[in-house]
Amino acid sequence: MSAVTPNFDSPSCYAAGLSERAHVAARGLAMARGATKDTWLKRSAQLLRDQSERIIAENSKDVARAPEFDLNAAAIDRLKLNPSRLEKLALALEEIVLLPNPVGEVIDSSIRPNGLQVVRVRVPLGVVFFIYESRPNVTVDAAAICVKSGNAVILRGGKEALHSNRVLHQILQQALTDCDLPPDAVQLVQTPDRAVVGELLKRSDKISVTIPRGGKSLIERVAAEAKMPVIKHFDGICHVYVDATADFAMARRIVINSKVQRPGVCNAAECLLVHRDIAGKFLPEMAVDLQSAGVEVRGCEQSRRLIPGALAATEADYRTEYLDLKLSVRVVDGLEQAIEHIETYGSHHTETVVTNDFSVAQRFVAAVDSAAVLVNASTRFNDGGELGLGAEIGISTDKFHARGPCGLKELTSYKYVVHGNGQIRE
């Protein structure tokens, strides 16, 4: 069915076809054995290697057109595929092979007093609609995570990567056919027409969940329009709180790693909170590290006196996800003010306390309502791979269904399977 030329004239008909085919494919995929899905991952990896020249040729068309879309040098670099990047993609697929098949896992079970055996079994969600921006490697990653978790996926990548996505999609579909899996388990929206997205967002009867990954405005638009559940991936305004009892060397290492190791990602720290009792000693030391790492500081009045060259932080700074080598700094009266600051300005993503005091660690962990709360470790660890989930399709800032990294299990639901021998209710 996928071979049918899509009817781009009618976004509504095109969306209906995509979602109906995905729904049918999902029923087949839900019953597929783990070994078959793993064979598909390995076959896809092999095809990526075998057809690397073809992929790179298609990708170079996107790269050539990139200036038309006003992509800057960094964005063009992210768009580019080369043999080493393709090899990494193939290896990523082979890593997903090693993860356990989540489908059919017994989550919990009990035998009821009347002898009924109640088992809660993990099942796929059904159909995932995944909307993302330019990097074409995400096409392959997302498809792999969806299929391994038993879900059909409708991929909608950025128009800047359309040629790359088309060829990658063809390869993934060919591998599905080679493995006797439904080829419609992985479909690509073949047109940049935004109206198709709008139509797909209405189809809550066929699509189980939409996952938008990209800028805040994209996510807000999708969340407002979608009639099905959305797993959102909003700002990470992440904090490091350095308590009075912190080991200074450890605190400096954690602050620098949280801010600098990869400043453009959601789990990078954006704000440093420091206990007033140690600020006078700690901040001048910290300032040296920040300066040599090229970090621009925006501080409160007190911290500016201790950090040479720090700019004044405005209220807006504390609410900003810089995604850059910038850090806001505030001296707080103690733990409770740090918690209040995080509740007021944070985005419930990732927060770290550096402390040697057991009760401070306990209180911070209990009171801070974030997807990941860390003690004496970098904020950068809020990541599917680092927390042990394996691959991830995003980091949820929602509390509902999935919170934090979304891996294979987060794309599943469950059903109650009940075995009896004639029980009825009295």
Add this chain to the structure above:
Amino acid sequence: MSAVTPNFDSPSCYAAGLSERAHVAARGLAMARGATKDTWLKRSAQLLRDQSERIIAENSKDVARAPEFDLNAAAIDRLKLNPSRLEKLALALEEIVLLPNPVGEVIDSSIRPNGLQVVRVRVPLGVVFFIYESRPNVTVDAAAICVKSGNAVILRGGKEALHSNRVLHQILQQALTDCDLPPDAVQLVQTPDRAVVGELLKRSDKISVTIPRGGKSLIERVAAEAKMPVIKHFDGICHVYVDATADFAMARRIVINSKVQRPGVCNAAECLLVHRDIAGKFLPEMAVDLQSAGVEVRGCEQSRRLIPGALAATEADYRTEYLDLKLSVRVVDGLEQAIEHIETYGSHHTETVVTNDFSVAQRFVAAVDSAAVLVNASTRFNDGGELGLGAEIGISTDKFHARGPCGLKELTSYKYVVHGNGQIRE
């Protein structure tokens, strides 16, 4: 703050106040000890007993006004409170005391290769907006489940029960105050003005989830308007499939129990599917039981020949949740056609197979995509109490977040708590 006279003139301001107070209360409640929440449940039970006369006096005002709202005799009966019903309500609270506190439960944990200790800990969702219809006992049940799971709740009952709900709410709040818990953990929408519901459904910043329980049109309206996640509780078009290998006596008992034990509820069976190889022998026997239970049958052509007095089933019958002593019957070619029928006409709620064949049971359980799939047991077991969850606030027909009965755990999320000793990402 709850003592402030609500500003009914502005639905928007009233909704803002309710949701802001609930949000603040939820932060306090999330930190409350299990023992304190249990003391609140016991104190509430005691107040229900001590103040039964006052409650019944207020309830009788609702009963007296019931004809104004066109309530029929059955609905008026459901509205009525008397000493024995209040005692049952108090006992229900005391049963929830016995359930484990879900907050703080370690869902899973691991130690990462770098020594990080990763623990996934259960936390409350935050604020639940619960919309329901007339029965006032639901007010108490729902509040108990929300508070025990650490969530603040905004209750919006039917206008027919407003006096009853007000007095019950006062009692629950008094118990909160007596136990030093935030009184705004349980709030009641004090006006029947529908505009307040609309305003509350916009407040996704303060309300974590909305749970509508009532007719299909209510749920559809809420799902369409709500800006936050909704746990929906739609139709139960539940099936019993009697396989060729079924024990007839067991099958007859299960069909009658599934249909008749309480026909007005969502997990009652609405359709009987019978394997053609046994239809000629089984259906005449089944017909005797159905007739003596007063069940009206609407059958396919073949089944009508075997069931005296059966009406002809239309396509619409197979899509109808009768909630009454009516049953559709269809003879199928075998297991695969039964599965196809359930996929086409069912509502993914609860389905049972009666069989003695292991591979039939296995295939049915794997292929039927319903919240509960049972082998040789009544559909009526898809219920929080029966499946071992304890109390339930509803039965979700969604796959997302919670599926099937929603008890304490289904009103929770989780956070990652990570303990390190200075780890940074390389």
